[in-house]
Amino acid sequence: AILVLLEGEKKAMESFSSGLKELEAETGLTISVRKTRARPQYQVEKGVPYHLVVVGIDQTGIVFQVTELLARHEINIESLETEAHHAPVTGTPMFRMTIIAEKPAEVPVGKLRKELAALCDKLNMDFTLEAQA
Secondary structure, eight states: OOOOOOOOOHHHHHHHHHTHHHHHHHHOOOOOOOOOOOOOOOOOOOOEEEEEEEEEEOOTTHHHHHHHHHHHTTOEEEEEEEEEEEOTTTOOEEEEEEEEEEEOTTSOHHHHHHHHHHHHHHHTEEEEEEEOO
16 A cells, blocks of 8 residues: 655646546556645744653663653654663663654743653653753
8 A cells, every 4th residue: 555645736636636536547546535634733932952761671661762752842842763772791671772852942941841750750761951152
């Protein structure tokens, strides 16, 4: 299965759609078209750039729980990278997540640190949160 999302002017999309029956006949493919509605635009105001690193023993739900906490504060995640590896001596599965994000100016960094600390304590993880220069 292949899923493709196309966007364009109404006339161009109608023209594209009208040729799909012929394409189905030529290729033997089954092609289904469904119109969608545009999502409302959500504009994040410029904020303070931060670098967040979360490290600890790998477990299910780390990315979800950390990103959900950030979303509650309307923090815009610009990039997110994860890495899994085994600890050198013990072979324990380890996890590292690095996030570059913009924190709205009205979100107190102390409150964010406190909530991240509570979450990381619950997950038995460590974190660092530093403002970007």
